Amino acid sequence: MDGGEECFCQCTPRGRQKSCTTSASSYTPSCSSWSSRSHGESSESEDPPPTWLYMTVWVAGVLVYVNGLTGDFVHDDVSAIKTNPDVLGTNPLSHVIFNDYWGKPMADPLSHKSYRPFTILNFRFGWNEIK
Numbered sequence: 001m002d003g004g005e006e007c008f009c010q011c012t013p014r015g016r017q018k019s020c021t022t023s024a025s026s027y028t029p030s031c032s033s034w035s036s037r038s039h040g041e042s043s044e045s046e047d048p049p050p051t052w053l054y055m056t057v058w059v060a061g062v063l064v065y066v067n068g069l070t071g072d073f074v075h076d077d078v079s080a081i082k083t084n085p086d087v088l089g090t091n092p093l094s095h096v097i098f099n100d101y102w103g104k105p106m107a108d109p110l111s112h113k114s115y116r117p118f119t120i121l122n123f124r125f126g127w128n129e130i131k
Contacts, residue, residue, distance in 0.1 A: 076102070087123045096120050 073081060084103040085091040091103065100106055101114040 081123055084120070084123075086120050089124060093124075096124070 080102050081087055084101075086096050086099050086103045091099070095103075096117050098105060098107075099120075100111045101116045101120065102112065104111045106113060106115065
């Protein structure tokens with residue numbers, strides 16, 4: 001075979017493999033899943049990852065999510081929700097439109113400019129229970 005390599009394309013119609021003999025210098029595949037195999041190697045296609053691998057990733061994701069359901073507020077949630085005057089109702093309702101997520105006026109240079117009025121209204125009217 002003139003020092004050529006056998007190549008296989010797995011992206012042909014109906015998953016059939018196409019073999020060809022080329023020299024290394026003129027190897028120009030038109031398919032992204034070509035693999036070069038030397039003589040004597042198996043030409044079986046790779047199997048997909050086993051089901052247990054997918055299940056492990058899924059279970060890990062569910063466990064992390066479930067673990068956070070009973071958690072308390074963290075980081076900036078205390079200042080954004082528990083002490084925010086827009087949420088507590090100490091500011092007039094019109095301030096929700098002009099204040100950022102933490103209850104500071106958007107015009108204030110120290111404001112983070114994070115604008116979430118629907119979230120603030122959600123907490124203000126208790127559509128989700130705050131304890």
